[in-house]
Every structure is written in C-alpha cells, then in structure tokens.
Amino acid sequence: MGQFKPSQLSASVTTLTGVGTGLEKRLNRLAIYTVQDLLFHLPYRYLDRTRLLPIGMLQHGKEALIQGTVELTQIKFGKRRSLLCRISDGTGAVVLRFFYFNNSQQANLAKGTTIRCWGQARRGVNTFEMIHPEYQRISEAQRDQLEQTLTPVYPATEGLAQGRFRKLTDQALRILAENPQQLVELLPQKILAEYALPDLCQALQAVHRPDADTEISLLQAGTHPAQRRLAFEEFLAHHLSLRTIRRKIQSFQAPRPDSALPQADDFIHRLPFQLTGAQQTVLHEIQADLIKQQPMLRLIQGDVGSGKTVLAAIIAFQIIKSGLQVALMAPTELLAEQHFSTITQWFSNFDIRVVLLTGRLNRAKRQTIVADIASSTPLMVVGTHALFQEQVKFSRLGIVIIDEQHRFGVHQRLSLLEKGVTRTTYPHQLIMTATPIPRTLAMTVFADLDISVIDELPPGRQAVKTAVLANDKRAEIIKKITQECRQGRQVYWVCTLIDESDAIQSQAATETYEYLSEMLPDLVIGLVHGRMKSPEKEQVMSAYKSGAIHLLVATTVIEVGVDVPAASLMVIENAERLGLAQLHQLRGRVGRGSQQSNCVLMYQPPLNELARQRLQIIRSTTDGFEIAKKDMQLRGPGEIMGTRQTGLPQMRIADLIRDAALIPHVRKAAELLLEDYSDRVAAIIKRWLTDRADFGNV
Numbered sequence: 001m002g003q004f005k006p007s008q009l010s011a012s013v014t015t016l017t018g019v020g021t022g023l024e025k026r027l028n029r030l031a032i033y034t035v036q037d038l039l040f041h042l043p044y045r046y047l048d049r050t051r052l053l054p055i056g057m058l059q060h061g062k063e064a065l066i067q068g069t070v071e072l073t074q075i076k077f078g079k080r081r082s083l084l085c086r087i088s089d090g091t092g093a094v095v096l097r098f099f100y101f102n103n104s105q106q107a108n109l110a111k112g113t114t115i116r117c118w119g120q121a122r123r124g125v126n127t128f129e130m131i132h133p134e135y136q137r138i139s140e141a142q143r144d145q146l147e148q149t150l151t152p153v154y155p156a157t158e159g160l161a162q163g164r165f166r167k168l169t170d171q172a173l174r175i176l177a178e179n180p181q182q183l184v185e186l187l188p189q190k191i192l193a194e195y196a197l198p199d200l201c202q203a204l205q206a207v208h209r210p211d212a213d214t215e216i217s218l219l220q221a222g223t224h225p226a227q228r229r230l231a232f233e234e235f236l237a238h239h240l241s242l243r244t245i246r247r248k249i250q251s252f253q254a255p256r257p258d259s260a261l262p263q264a265d266d267f268i269h270r271l272p273f274q275l276t277g278a279q280q281t282v283l284h285e286i287q288a289d290l291i292k293q294q295p296m297l298r299l300i301q302g303d304v305g306s307g308k309t310v311l312a313a314i315i316a317f318q319i320i321k322s323g324l325q326v327a328l329m330a331p332t333e334l335l336a337e338q339h340f341s342t343i344t345q346w347f348s349n350f351d352i353r354v355v356l357l358t359g360r361l362n363r364a365k366r367q368t369i370v371a372d373i374a375s376s377t378p379l380m381v382v383g384t385h386a387l388f389q390e391q392v393k394f395s396r397l398g399i400v401i402i403d404e405q406h407r408f409g410v411h412q413r414l415s416l417l418e419k420g421v422t423r424t425t426y427p428h429q430l431i432m433t434a435t436p437i438p439r440t441l442a443m444t445v446f447a448d449l450d451i452s453v454i455d456e457l458p459p460g461r462q463a464v465k466t467a468v469l470a471n472d473k474r475a476e477i478i479k480k481i482t483q484e485c486r487q488g489r490q491v492y493w494v495c496t497l498i499d500e501s502d503a504i505q506s507q508a509a510t511e512t513y514e515y516l517s518e519m520l521p522d523l524v525i526g527l528v529h530g531r532m533k534s535p536e537k538e539q540v541m542s543a544y545k546s547g548a549i550h551l552l553v554a555t556t557v558i559e560v561g562v563d564v565p566a567a568s569l570m571v572i573e574n575a576e577r578l579g580l581a582q583l584h585q586l587r588g589r590v591g592r593g594s595q596q597s598n599c600v601l602m603y604q605p606p607l608n609e610l611a612r613q614r615l616q617i618i619r620s621t622t623d624g625f626e627i628a629k630k631d632m633q634l635r636g637p638g639e640i641m642g643t644r645q646t647g648l649p650q651m652r653i654a655d656l657i658r659d660a661a662l663i664p665h666v667r668k669a670a671e672l673l674l675e676d677y678s679d680r681v682a683a684i685i686k687r688w689l690t691d692r693a694d695f696g697n698v
C-alpha cells in the first residue's frame with residue numbers, strides 16, 4: 001500500500017511520484033517548485049505523433065512518424081563507421097543512420113522486425129534517410145496504437161528528458177482534473193465570452209495535451225486560443241500589478257517643499273542652447289505634475305540624442321531651489337560620472353551642491369556624502385545602483401530621476417523610491433528611456449506611469465551615415481581614421497564581445513588598443529573599459545571630451561548615455577553579434593553635434609541571414625522607432641525579448657510581440673476587474689507574480 005499523499009497543486013513537486021532530490025533540483029533550475037508551477041511551464045513546440053506517414057510521402061526536411069519492417073541492417077565502414085538500417089512499408093523505403101550504436105542495437109533491428117520511428121527526413125543517396133531517429137520496436141498488438149494527443153516538447157534542462165517531463169505533467173494534470181477548485185477561474189465570464197477564450201482548466205489541458213485534431217500550426221505559432229487565454233491573464237496580472245502600485249503611490253502626498261516651485265528661467269537662459277519645442281512641451285507636462293499634491297509618476301520617452309538630460313537638470317534645479325533633495329540614477333558608472341560633470345558645470349553659477357555616489361568611492365568619502373544626504377541639505381546626488389545601499393538614507397528626497405530605465409528592473413526602481421518614503425509622503429518619479437515602443441504597448445507595460453514623448457531632435461543634427469564592411473577592410477578603415485583625425489575629428493572604436501565577462505571584454509579592448517597604437521603612432525589614443533578604476537576612467541573621458549584624445553578604444557561601457565558631441569566617427573567591431581537596439585544605442589554616441597558623422601559596422605563573414613538583415617536595417621535608417629518596429633518584425637514568434645535591451649518585463653507565457661493584438665484589450669479588461677471584480681485583482685497578481693521580487697509589495 002502506497003503512502004497517502006494529499007493531492008495539492010500548491011504542494012512541492014517532491015509530492016509527485018518519481019521526484020527525488022536530484023530531479024527536484026533540476027526542476028528548481030527551471031523555476032518549478034510546486035505542482036502548479038509545472039502546469040504553467042508550457043511546451044514550446046509540439047510533435048504530431050498521432051498519425052503515421054506512409055514512407056513514400058516523406059519530404060526533405062520534414063519531421064514525421066513512420067512505421068515499417070526492417071529489410072536490412074548492416075554496419076558500413078568508411079570515413080565514418082555507421083549503422084544503417086533499411087525499413088519499408090510498401091509505399092517506399094527509408095534508411096536510418098546511426099553514428100553512435102552498439103551491438104545490441106544492431107541485434108534489435110534484425111530483419112523482419114517492425115519498428116516505429118520519429119525523425120527528420122533528409123535526402124540520401126537513393127532513398128530518404130533519418131539520422132539518429134527516435135525509434136521503438138512494435139509488437140503485433142501495438143501496431144495500431146498511436147498517441148491520442150499531440151506530443152508536447154517542454155523547455156527542459158540537462159538531465160531532464162522529455163519523457164520524464166511528460167510523466168510529471170501527466171500527474172499534475174490529473175491532480176488538476178481531480179481538484180479543479182484549487183485553480184479557480186479568475187477571469188469574469190464576460191471577458192471569456194467576449195474574446196472567445198476557454199476557461200483556465202480547459203486551456204491548461206489543451207496546451208499540455210492538445211487533441212489529435214488540434215490545428216498544430218496555431219500551437220506552434222503560439223496563437224491557439226488556449227495559449228492566448230493564458231497570455232491574456234499573464235498580461236493582465238502584470239498590468240494590474242502596476243496599476244495597483246500606482247494607486248498605492250498616489251494615496252501618498254508628494255514631498256512638501258519649503259516654497260512653491262521656483263521658476264527655472266534663469267537656469268534655462270544660461271544654457272548654451274535653446275530648448276526644442278518638444279523639450280518645452282515635456283517640461284511643461286512635468287511641471288504641471290509637480291505642483292499637484294500627489295507624487296508624480298512620469299516616463300519620458302525620447303530617442304537617443306533627443307536631449308533628456310537637460311530636462312532632468314532643469315527639474316532638479318527647481319526641486320532643489322524649493323528646498324528638497326534630488327537623486328539621479330544612471331545604469332553605469334561612466335554615465336553617472338558624465339552626468340555628474342555636466343550637471344556640476346551647468347549648476348556652477350547657482351550655488352547648488354552636486355555629489356557623486358558610485359560603488360567605487362573610498363570609505364571616508366562615501367561617509368561624508370552619506371552624512372550629507374542624511375542631513376536635510378538640499379542637494380543633488382548622482383549615482384549608480386550604489387544609491388540603493390542600506391546606509392544611504394535621504395532625509396528630504398523630493399524626486400528620483402532614473403536615466404536609461406531599460407537597464408533597471410522595476411524592482412530596482414521601486415527600491416530606490418523606498419528610500420524617500422515617509423509615513424505620509426512619497427517622492428516624485430521621473431523615468432527616462434530611449435526605448436521607442438508604440439504608445440499602446442507603453443501604456444500597458446508602463447501602466448504605473450504617465451508618458452511624455454520628446455519627438456524631435458535638437459536642430460542642425462545630420463543623420464549618421466552608416467557603412468557595413470567586412471573585417472578584412474580593417475586597413476582601409478584605419479587609414480580613414482588618420483584622415484578624420486587630421487581634420488580635427490574624434491573617433492570611437494568599439495570592441496564588442498557578446499556574453500563575455502567584463503575581464504575578457506577589457507582584455508580584448510586592451511589588445512585592440514595596443515594594436516591601434518602601433519598602427520597609428522601619430523594619434524593620441526585612449527582606452528576605457530569596465531575594469532578600470534573610476535578616476536582613471538574619468539580622466540580618459542574628460543581628456544576625450546576636451547579633444548586631447550583623438551581615438552577612444554572602448555568596450556560597450558560607452559553604450560548608453562555617453563555624450564561627446566565632437567566625436568564624429570564610430571567603428572564597431574563584430575557588429576553582426578549585436579542586436580538592433582544595442583547597435584542603435586551605440587551609434588547614438590555620434591551625430592550629437594552639428595557636423596556630419598559616420599559609423600562603420602565591421603563584421604566577420606560569412607553573415608547569416610538574420611545578421612545581414614539587421615545590419616541592413618541599421619544602415620538604412622537612424623530612426624529609433626523605425627528600428628524598433630523592424631526589430632519586432634525580425635523576431636520570430638515565441639522568441640523572448642531580452643529585458644536588458646528593452647526594459648520590458650519578462651513574461652512566462654505572453655510575448656509582447658506575438659500577442660501584441662491582445663494589449664489594448666488587456667487594458668479594457670483591467671478596467672472591468674478594478675471596477676466590478678476588485679476582489680479578484682490580488683489573486684490574479686499573486687497567481688502570476690508571486691515568485692518575482694519585481695512586483696513585491698510597495
């Protein structure tokens with residue numbers, strides 16, 4: 001008699017038959033802890049093993065299930081020893097080819113045996129071949145027994161075979177079928193009916209074990225109603241959680257200034273340029289928020305180079321003059337240092353204290369700064385995530401400004417805000433991003449924020465001209481650099497390595513630096529990478545900014561935010577390895593002044609099709625919005641967007657591109673829930689977001 005185990009969806013996976021500590025660990029690696037987690041871990045692909053294909057109908061490149069009788073099995077010696085097995089079913093014959101095999105396998109495939117196999121057909125010498133197909137011997141009784149449902153293929157991990165995964169999901173589905181009340185339907189009937197969506201239990205059953213007659217192409221594309229239903233609820237959960245956060249924040253008061261919001265005209269008049277119309281519009285939108293009683297929650301969307309920093313400075317000026325403190329957070333030390341130096345300079349006539357707080361300060365310096373922040377002096381703190389550290393306590397934080405939002409998670413953003421919360425007040429928030437996503441998408445994924453758009457670049461900018469060149473043209477490029485620098489231009493040379501550590505990247509940049517120094521002895525060449533100490537980096541950057549350095553060799557530390565308007569040529573090595581968003585950001589480092597700028601994308605041939613298309617897109621346009629649109633089109637369905645590149649939330653099931661059509665409906669459904677079913681809101685959020693620190697309690 002087996003031990004009694006309660007059937008619980010919320011129970012640990014170890015309550016399932018066959019899950020020991022080893023398997024538990026592997027499941028945990030996939031973020032599967034409970035039985036219910038298994039149900040929300042969806043197949044990413046399906047195989048149709050519900051019907052046999054006559055061997056005569058095999059097609060090159062297509063996967064199929066076939067069944068036949070072994071005619072001949074023999075070992076073929078040649079360049080590579082292999083086991084060949086010829087089977088036929090009367091409509092045709094196919095050869096199975098195994099490079100790895102053993103004697104028992106050969107014996108198993110004796111002439112006259114019936115076998116069923118699944119594999120991809122490839123054109124062979126005279127017949128089609130299948131290389132290393134999955135196969136099994138079929139007894140007389142099994143001849144007509146085929147799978148009843150499409151076969152799911154799960155995102156798995158090493159040491160976790162598909163068969164095992166299917167057995168586990170079988171158990172989980174059985175528990176669900178026996179205890180449907182444990183996974184209650186949270187979407188109102190009205191919504192399900194309006195969009196013709198199946199209920200939750202049906203949807204889960206259908207995605208894990210689709211009926212044999214399910215349209216497989218819909219499933220493969222991720223657009224089957226069952227999949228859409230799950231994606232819909234997930235979107236809704238994210239959206240509702242942001243709306244809940246917003247509501248909560250807006251129940252606080254904005255920080256109380258000493259005086260009404262002072263004008264910034266003095267400051268604006270002393271800037272070396274005039275604000276563009278778009279900058280003025282956005283500025284007014286922000287200022288209108290700041291005189292309200294409630295904390296501001298605003299996102300500024302503006303393409304690379306549209307001039308977001310100066311708006312941050314103007315707002316900081318006003319907040320500080322009203323007696324409060326300002327925190328400006330940047331994703332990299334380099335950018336924090338740059339903001340610090342630009343803003344210090346802009347504020348130099350106005351008796352405003354600006355301090356820099358990054359992870360690399362020495363203890364004594366940090367302590368002084370931390371003490372100042374804790375006193376109620378009005379000041380501006382510019383920093384990296386070091387601003388999150390426990391000991392940093394603002395006494396009168398008026399506003400948190402976050403630059404390049406896409407580099408931070410929602411969680412990081414919120415934890416900085418925590419620093420300014422008192423019992424009754426909550427700091428204003430100004431979030432800045434260059435992520436150019438369509439408005440309806442922005443309103444859904446940034447549902448906690450109001451959105452302002454800077455839709456104009458400062459005057460006199462010329463579009464960067466972009467060329468794509470193979471690596472073997474390096475010598476020509478180097479020659480061009482000399483010419484450019486003779487004309488007083490400045491150049492970036494960016495070394496890129498994807499997914500490599502900081503140390504390896506820095507090493508590669510150092511080598512390129514040495515190589516270029518040798519090739520270009522007449523130029524002053526600088527080097528900046530992530531392993532350098534702050535003062536060193538600052539020194540190099542300020543020398544480059546002042547024009548003392550002609551050519552700056554850099555890793556992608558310069559990718560975001562760096563602003564040296566005189567630089568007019570950028571060379572990017574291995575550009576084929578970078579995504580469109582990253583290329584656009586990097587290229588945005590040039591073309592920031594009024595002179596014509598150029599960008600050279602170097603690549604290592606041969607280019608694959610996707611890389612070729614990407615480089616073609618980046619060459620043909622400099623419009624971030626256009627690039628983002630093309631980027632979305634290039635990504636196949638189901639491909640997950642990297643959060644690092646876009647700042648968009650990472651979802652389990654939903655895909656912001658594939659399921660984009662759902663998005664406007666998600667907002668509508670959210671309204672309905674908040675109005676008429678507010679008791680379900682917390683449960684929906686909990687179902688989808690509990691294990692994510694990101695959306696924890698505010």
Ligand code: ADP
Nearest residue numbers: 273274275276304305306307308309310458563
């Ligand atoms: P981003 O929006 O990418 O953060 P920045 O704030 O770094 O852009 O601004 C890009 C460059 O344009 C900076 O050198 C900045 O001083 C300059 N700039 C900003 N606004 C204007 C303007 N209205 N006219 C001319 N130059 C401007």
Ligand code: MG
Nearest residue numbers: 308309403561
């Ligand atoms: Mg910027």
